[in-house]
Amino acid sequence: MTAVSLLRRVTAPKKALAGVTVAAAACGTLIAAAPAQAAAPASSAQATAKKMIGNAAEYQCFDRIVQHESSWNVTATNASSGAYGLVQALPASKMASAGSDWRTNPATQIKWGVDYMKDRYGSACDAWTFWQSHGWY
Numbered sequence: 775m776t777a778v779s780l781l782r783r784v785t786a787p788k789k790a791l792a793g794v795t796v797a798a799a800a801c802g803t804l805i806a807a808a809p810a811q812a813a814a815p816a817s818s819a820q821a822t823a824k825k826m827i828g829n830a831a832e833y834q835c836f837d838r839i840v841q842h843e844s845s846w847n848v849t850a851t852n853a854s855s856g857a858y859g860l861v862q863a864l865p866a867s868k869m870a871s872a873g874s875d876w877r878t879n880p881a882t883q884i885k886w887g888v889d890y891m892k893d894r895y896g897s898a899c900d901a902w903t904f905w906q907s908h909g910w911y
Contacts, residue, residue, distance in 0.1 A: 816846030819860065819880035826884050827898070835902035836888065839911060848880045861887030 820837065827833040843862040844850035851858050851866075858866030859876070860883045869876035872886035891901040895911070905911040 819846050819848060819884070822881050823884045826881065827888060832898045835897070835899040836884075836891070838902050839891075839898065839905055840887070842905065848878060848883060859883045859887075861890065863887070863890075 823836060823840070824833050827836055840846055840860050843857075844860050846860060848860055849858075850860070850862065852862060852864075855864055856866060857864040859869060860880060863869045863883075863886065866876075869883055869886040872889070873879060873882035876882045876886065888898060891898045891911075895901040895904055901911045
């Protein structure tokens with residue numbers, strides 16, 4: 775089977791990636807795994823938040839909000855509202871006040887989110903209490 779015919783047979787996105795990998799291996803082609811500025815994995819963003827927040831209880835509340843809002847996806851976007859990032863800022867550009875790299879840097883989004891929660895609710899745990907009652911914060 776040629777690489778081209780293999781790729782034609784693969785239709786689902788996950789299968790397409792596997793098919794491309796197989797085809798590239800068969801052809802002896804090297805494919806880069808990800809772009810240089812790929813979003814940080816959730817575990818990395820969570821470790822960053824733990825360090826930045828410090829207080830275990832506050833981190834746990836922050837984690838619960840972020841888990842519900844974005845599943846720790848730094849580029850999560852709400853298609854209907856435009857809310858963006860770990861903490862689903864609306865408008866997203868508000869996070870620019872924490873740094874120009876707000877679109878892709880979890881630390882910048884975490885800083886902005888923690889400051890927002892403190893300013894608006896008093897703490898991440900107070901924000902979580904509000905979230906539990908309203909389904910948003």
